[in-house]
């Protein structure tokens with residue numbers, strides 16, 4: 001455990017599968033009461049009367065050690081009888097929900113309807129699955145990522161799952177973001193953090209919404225924590241998902257240098273892959289330190305190895321403050 005090396009607390013900002021992997025690595029080396037994972041909820045949506053929080057669930061299942069190892073989302077070995085039943089009634093089963101996964105959505109929806117906050121509902125579900133790290137939604141308020149493409153606007157999961165990310169993204173907006181507030185738990189975690197880790201998640205639709213919640217970017221910038229990011233782009237490509245094409249179509253460079261430019265006002269250290277070693281000098285010229293290592297994560301031990309290197313690297317570099 002990190003305790004032997006550092007007694008401070010760690011906050012990780014995460015979206016879906018890539019973020020969940022590093023969060024699991026951190027959870028393996030930081031004691032549960034010292035690790036908070038703040039998760040994007042702008043992918044959340046309602047389907048068949050249920051409230052689905054894909055990124056929260058991906059992180060929760062991964063930390064609980066039950067995530068589907070092939071997809072990275074959903075539960076390992078889950079069956080799909082309920083989805084098949086839904087299809088029998090003529091509904092399009094476009095979003096693949098497993099039977100055990102349905103249980104999560106049913107209880108989340110039930111608890112939200114009786115007035116519980118998403119923060120408390122998430123804590124209850126994660127605790128029941130044995131997750132010891134603190135899992136926090138970025139806000140309890142509704143926020144929805146909208147993808148603007150070719151003269152029309154798509155809800156995020158319509159773009160991502162139903163249309164398989166085939167559309168060129170011309171703009172991204174977050175409906176509800178102006179009225180969304182960070183929770184007291186999120187703000188307290190940021191203030192108390194000695195390290196803030198920007199997980200290798202899509203900077204536009206995963207980390208982007210977290211930073212857009214009123215006051216979050218400022219709270220992170222003001223925090224005395226050392227801030228370290230892991231580039232989700234390796235060799236110009238996203239490891240998973242459409243981040244590379246999205247960056248390019250929105251006018252950003254799809255490279256570790258592009259990621260550094262997007263986070264330049266926030267990060268002290270950027271961790272990049274060995275493949276991108278030649279970008280290190282240009283990134284350091286932006287005013288942050290660079291740690292070069294193997295960032296493509298395999299199984300749990302590998303995630304812990306990267307998490308350990310990230311925390312050791314940021315401790316060496318320290319905060320700019």
Ligand code: FO1
Pocket residue numbers: 015016017043053054055057058073074094095096097101157160161
């Ligand atoms: N992603 C897919 O590409 N296809 C699916 O059918 C799908 C179902 C799904 C169910 C539950 C869940 O928690 C996540 C699921 N995802 C699926 C992943 C999800 O759409 C994306 O990972 C995120 O929204 C982007 O981070």
